Amino acid sequence: MAQFDPKSTHVAVLKGGWSPEREVSLVSGAACATGLREAGFKVTEVDATPELASVLSELKPDVVFNALHGRWGEDGCVQGILEVLRIPYTHSGVLASSLAMDKQRTKLVYEKEGIPVAESYLVDRIEASSGHKMEPPYVIKPYNQGSSVGVFIIREGDNRPPGELGTDKWDLGDQVMIEKFIPGRELTVAVMGDRALTVTEIVTDLKFYDYEAKYAPGGSHHIFPAELPGNLSETLMDYAVKAHKALGCRGVTRTDFRYDDATGALATLETNTQPGMTPTSLAPEQAGFIGVDFKDLVVWILEDAGCDR
Numbered sequence: 001m002a003q004f005d006p007k008s009t010h011v012a013v014l015k016g017g018w019s020p021e022r023e024v025s026l027v028s029g030a031a032c033a034t035g036l037r038e039a040g041f042k043v044t045e046v047d048a049t050p051e052l053a054s055v056l057s058e059l060k061p062d063v064v065f066n067a068l069h070g071r072w073g074e075d076g077c078v079q080g081i082l083e084v085l086r087i088p089y090t091h092s093g094v095l096a097s098s099l100a101m102d103k104q105r106t107k108l109v110y111e112k113e114g115i116p117v118a119e120s121y122l123v124d125r126i127e128a129s130s131g132h133k134m135e136p137p138y139v140i141k142p143y144n145q146g147s148s149v150g151v152f153i154i155r156e157g158d159n160r161p162p163g164e165l166g167t168d169k170w171d172l173g174d175q176v177m178i179e180k181f182i183p184g185r186e187l188t189v190a191v192m193g194d195r196a197l198t199v200t201e202i203v204t205d206l207k208f209y210d211y212e213a214k215y216a217p218g219g220s221h222h223i224f225p226a227e228l229p230g231n232l233s234e235t236l237m238d239y240a241v242k243a244h245k246a247l248g249c250r251g252v253t254r255t256d257f258r259y260d261d262a263t264g265a266l267a268t269l270e271t272n273t274q275p276g277m278t279p280t281s282l283a284p285e286q287a288g289f290i291g292v293d294f295k296d297l298v299v300w301i302l303e304d305a306g307c308d309r
Helices: 022-038 052-059 077-085 094-101 103-112 125-130 211-215 232-246 282-289 294-303
Strands: 010-015 042-047 063-066 120-124 138-142 152-154 175-180 185-192 195-203 221-223 252-259 266-272
Touching: 010 022, 010 052, 022 042, 022 063, 022 294, 042 052, 052 077, 063 077, 063 294, 077 094, 094 103, 094 266, 103 120, 103 232, 103 266, 120 125, 125 175, 185 232, 185 282, 195 232, 195 282, 232 252, 232 266, 252 282, 282 294
Parallel strands: 010 042, 010 063
Antiparallel strands: 120 175, 138 152, 138 175, 185 195, 185 252, 195 221, 252 266
């Protein structure tokens, strides 16, 4: 029996927010709201602000569908507000959300579970801008952002890291992650509950799978299921489920990987606790591959909502 009866359930869909991923979240939230309305739910779309607790206290929804992306909405902060208000909400809880957003601490969990990662460490951004802290090629990125915001690839022959890191133009935190660059293929696996869906290869003509490649029209295209050697697909799906469970995630997640055909090197990059949610986003595409259409996916996510997650 369904947890929430569409005829009597008021859903607040949180979208937007104030992270660098605001625009993507607005699109995800609008798509999820449409899917829920098609399923018969009463839906109010809420563009999240720092006054969110007051807005929700006045609105009094029965359940929250969290379609926020990035910090504050995906890192445990909004989840904490919803726990205090005792409003059931979708996706992962406070601890899992906070942990998964911290890429360096996430790697400690991965390593304990035998999930492969690339060498990395945290460095003050001023120090990182002063010269190479790792032999190129390597990656510099915020350790607690998503959607490839603020990512730089330092390639062989580059004289120094980008000077922007040491200026006021950089507003993504005082510490950055320095990570060994793994060349090759960009791969991702969505997990729904405790089931890995399939493996998608992401192909782009741009320098790498950055914010533009993710969201600009024609920036990338998806191949699924990915054509991979041997039992690599099964291995990646197993790692994605292990990551989902070890981090304590709920609902739908998506774990990203890099794989080098030439050397066989494999690295797990991160687990997204609230992946993009438009009908053409990676996780909904994979759900469609196993026969779950977009409307049914958002209803499934909603049915999994709760507190004390």
